[in-house]
Amino acid sequence: MQCPKCGSQSIVKNGHTHSGKQNLKCRDCQRQFVMAPRHQPISQETRELIDRLLAEKISLAGIARSTGVSERWLQYYVNRKLEAVKREVQVKSKKKGKLTIQCDEMWSFVGFKGNKQWIWLAIDVVTKEIVGVYIGKRDETGAHGLWDSLPAVYRQCACSFTDFWSAYQRVFPKKRHQSVGKETGKTSYIERFNNTMRQRISRLVRKTLSFSKKLSNHMVAIWYFIHDYNARLSIE
Incomplete structure (x- = not known):
């Protein structure tokens, strides 16, 4: 021994x-x-695999079965992991100049479908980074939240394309904002990202049993995916 x-x-x-x-x-x-x-110690390789699987449309029970860890340990690990997730965008630094973003909002819910939680998003047309995120109501408060979540250089320089939702027109600077229809293709990147989120985050599927029961869990799951998405862009 x-x-x-x-x-x-x-x-x-x-x-x-x-x-x-x-x-x-x-x-x-x-x-x-x-x-x-x-009970054997969980290896670093297994932890890194779990971190990657959390950004895919796989349930915690499915991750536990695939990695061989217990569901109890996995829930504890995920709770600690998500508690550390920052609720602000992390993107490459940009110089002041011509920047273009596309913005849109997508529907989700917490607990039951009557409790709607709209996800406001902004994407950089050139780098494809998600540069703005806000989760809340679909009103002027939500548009303000999205605008405030943008890095300073985007608030100062970026031209923005959105749909015709009136909240954008009341919040975004008129000289650098344009409302457009889907047929123009000027919001195609952000609309495609909305579809990516529904394909990759089970909580956002319209008919699902994996919906969030708590708003805090809903928010950190979305933020975790967005951080992972932006990080992968920087690697590629």
Whole structure:
């Protein structure tokens, strides 16, 4: 027998665990352990795989089955992971100049379909980065939230294309804002991203059993996907 921490063979018996297994103790480093423990430490490779799977349309039960971890440990791990998610966009720094964004809002719900939560989004036409995010009501407050979520350089320089929803016209600067129809193709990137989100986030599928029960969980799941999406763009 060897100590799993220091590799010493100076091992002595040290009573039994609550499950009746023989408890062992290393005389050199004082580490206590059992032989063939039922619960093995989760490797870094498995954790990294779970991080990637969280950005796909897979349930937690499905991730647990695929990776071999327990659902209880996975829920604890995911809760801690999502608590650390920042609720602000992280994009490459841009110089002041000609910038173009497309904006749109998509419908979602929390708990039941009557509790609508609109996801306001803005995408950079050149880099395809998501540069603005707000989750809330589909009114002027939502348009203000989207505008405030944009990095300063976009609020100062960017020209924006949106649909004809009146809230945009009241909030966005008139000289740098244009309302357009879908037939123009000037909102095609953001509309395609809306479809990507519905394909990749099970909570956003219109007819689903995976919808969020809490608004906080709904929001961090969306933010987690957007951070992962932007990070992958920078790698590519």
